[in-house]
Amino acid sequence: MGACITSTPLTITAYHEALQRAVPKAGAIVTFTGQVRDYNQQGPISGIHLEHYPGMTENALTKLVTQAIARFSLLDAHVVHRIGDINNYAPIVWVGTAASHRKAAFDGACYVMDLLKQSVPLWKKEYQGEQGVWVQTKASDDHAAMAWLKESPKGEEK
């Protein structure tokens, strides 16, 4: 299990291979890579900057991964989030989940991403030329997170 923040470009293939090595008997591995889009609602953007709260961000990511492992009986899970200046099309976040069966691995990855967008202290600023604008929260992200929070975890269903 792992959760980390990095200011250097993500090495997706290495993360995937490390997860395979960690749980060689997993029946399913699901990975998600979030990348920088080259536009927002106002038009094209030239890149983003991601700010975090040192210490709290790492702890929040670790807690999230621990919760996902327990909730979906995952064999392992990792998340890596980049901070600092990031160019268009570059990876921002990578999530990998391993489980005995695919549904748990898919659900675990979705859970980590949906809750990350609501509960982990990270802030995104999008640049159009020299001008940066902080990204506002989206209602759709809140709804996705709330759907997991309303749903009873496995073992608590009556």
Add this chain to the structure above:
Amino acid sequence: MINIKTFAQVREVTQEAGFSLPLEKANSTVADVKVTLRMRAPCWGEALDDGVLCAVNQVLCDDSHPVAEGDEVAFFPPVTGG
């Protein structure tokens, strides 16, 4: 003293990333700290509006949460990672 930290828009609006602040009274809460900050400068009134979040010792909390000597109290906007 408590340690105030700010992030993202809150830091830019206040132009203060972090500083020490004396606790005004015993049994203070986050709400009390906000009152002190609003009196510090007009920009703090703006920074603390619009659903700003608070963490005490790096744990999210609401306005009724107690604040004690030495605590780290952070203010920041809703998160937008991922």
